[in-house]
Amino acid sequence: MSNDRRESQQETTTVDGNGAIGGNSTMKATSTTVSCQRLRLNPNNEHRPDSYEDLQLDFPNSIYSSLEKYLPPNMLVSRREDKVKFMTDIMLRHLPHGERSRAQRHRDYRQKISSNYQPLHKELYTLVPTLCFVPDFIKAINENTEESFRKILYEASPGVFVFDMLQPSFCEMMLSEIDNIEKWVGETKFRIMRPNTMNKYGAVLDDFGLDTMLDRLMEGFIRPISKVFFNDVGGATLDSHHGFVVEYGENRDVDLGFHVDDSEVTLNVCLGKEFMGGELYFRGTRCEKHVNTATKSDESFDYCHIPGQAVLHRGRHRHGARATTAGHRVNMLLWCRSSVFRELKTHQKEFSSWCGECFCEKQEAKGRSIDALRKKLFKARATQA
Numbered sequence: 001m002s003n004d005r006r007e008s009q010q011e012t013t014t015v016d017g018n019g020a021i022g023g024n025s026t027m028k029a030t031s032t033t034v035s036c037q038r039l040r041l042n043p044n045n046e047h048r049p050d051s052y053e054d055l056q057l058d059f060p061n062s063i064y065s066s067l068e069k070y071l072p073p074n075m076l077v078s079r080r081e082d083k084v085k086f087m088t089d090i091m092l093r094h095l096p097h098g099e100r101s102r103a104q105r106h107r108d109y110r111q112k113i114s115s116n117y118q119p120l121h122k123e124l125y126t127l128v129p130t131l132c133f134v135p136d137f138i139k140a141i142n143e144n145t146e147e148s149f150r151k152i153l154y155e156a157s158p159g160v161f162v163f164d165m166l167q168p169s170f171c172e173m174m175l176s177e178i179d180n181i182e183k184w185v186g187e188t189k190f191r192i193m194r195p196n197t198m199n200k201y202g203a204v205l206d207d208f209g210l211d212t213m214l215d216r217l218m219e220g221f222i223r224p225i226s227k228v229f230f231n232d233v234g235g236a237t238l239d240s241h242h243g244f245v246v247e248y249g250e251n252r253d254v255d256l257g258f259h260v261d262d263s264e265v266t267l268n269v270c271l272g273k274e275f276m277g278g279e280l281y282f283r284g285t286r287c288e289k290h291v292n293t294a295t296k297s298d299e300s301f302d303y304c305h306i307p308g309q310a311v312l313h314r315g316r317h318r319h320g321a322r323a324t325t326a327g328h329r330v331n332m333l334l335w336c337r338s339s340v341f342r343e344l345k346t347h348q349k350e351f352s353s354w355c356g357e358c359f360c361e362k363q364e365a366k367g368r369s370i371d372a373l374r375k376k377l378f379k380a381r382a383t384q385a
Contacts, residue, residue: 234341263315
C-alpha cells in the first residue's frame with residue numbers, strides 16, 4: 001500500500017479555519033473535516049506550494065510553504081486558510097512549554113521595540129554575503145556540494161563542524177549594534193527578554209528586527225550544509241529559527257551549564273571581543289530518553305572560540321561553556337528548527353539513529369539476535385546429528 005493511501009486512511013477530526021495563536025475567539029465560518037493532524041512521511045515534491053507572503057501569520061511565512069508539501073493528500077487540495085490552520089496547529093504542538101499563552105504578548109512586545117528602537121547599522125538587517133562572509137565560505141555555498149563543504153569544514157569531533165565564516169568588519173558592526181541595543185535598553189529602562197532561561201545577559205536578535213536576515217542565513221547558507229551533514233535530524237527541512245547573542249565576562253554571565261539546545265541544528269559563531277577561557281565542551285548526542293546517560297571516552301571534546309569562526313552541531317549534542325576568566329566574549333547563535341522533523345519524531349518508537357546511546361542499544365540488540373540465531377542453528381544441527 002502506498003504512503004498516500006496509508007496516510008489518507010486515518011481517523012478524521014474537525015478543525016475550523018481560525019489560524020490565531022493564543023486567542024479565545026472562535027471562527028464561525030464553515031469548518032472542514034480533515035485527516036488527523038499528521039504529516040506525510042515523505043514529501044510530495046511535485047506539489048507546488050501556495051504563497052503565504054501576503055498573510056500575517058503566527059510563524060515565518062516561509063515555514064508554511066516549506067511544510068505544505070508534507071501535508072496529507074486531502075489537505076493539499078484544501079483552501080489556503082484551512083492549510084494554514086492545519087499547519088499552525090501542528091507547529092503549536094512543538095512550541096516550548098508555556099510559549100503558546102505568551103505568543104500574543106510577544107507580538108505586542110516586538111511591536112513596541114520596532115516602534116522605538118533605531119538601528120545603528122541598517123545594512124545588518126539585509127543579508128549581503130560579500131559584506132558578511134569570508135570568500136571561501138561563499139564559494140563553498142555557491143558550489144553546494146559535499147566536496148565543497150568539506151574543503152572549508154573541519155570535523156573537530158564526530159558531529160561538531162568548525163569553519164571560518166564571518167568577516168571581521170561584520171563582527172565589528174554586530175558588536176556595535178549589540179552595544180547600541182544595550183545602551184537603548186539602559187536609557188529607556190525597557191525590560192527586554194533574554195535569549196533563554198540560562199542566560200541573564202544578551203538579546204534576542206529576532207526581537208530587534210534581524211529575523212529576516214537570520215532567516216535568510218539559515219535558508220541560504222546553513223540549511224545546504226545541514227542537508228549534507230545533519231539530514232538525520234531534519235537538516236534538509238530547517239524552516240524556523242531562534243537567533244540571539246550571549247555575553248560573558250565581568251558583570252555578565254560567567255559560564256553556561258551542561259545542556260542541550262531547543263533546536264535540530266545549532267550555529268554558534270564568536271563575534272569577539274578579547275577574552276580568556278569560555279571554551280565549549282561537548283559530551284555526545286542524546287535523545288530525550290538518554291540525555292543524562294554517561295559520556296563515552298570518544299565523545300569528549302573541548303573547543304576554544306576564535307572571532308569569526310563558527311561551530312555547527314546538532315541541537316541534541318550535549319554541551320556547555322566553561323568560565324570566561326577575563327575580558328568580554330560575545331557569541332551569536334542560531335537555533336535552527338524543523339517542524340517536519342519534530343512532527344515525524346513524535347511517531348518514532350525507538351533507536352534514534354543520531355543518539356549515541358540508542359546506537360549502542362541497537363548494536364546490543366543486534367548482537368543478542370545473532371547469538372539467539374546461532375544457538376537455534378546449533379541446536380537444530382545437534383538434533384539432526
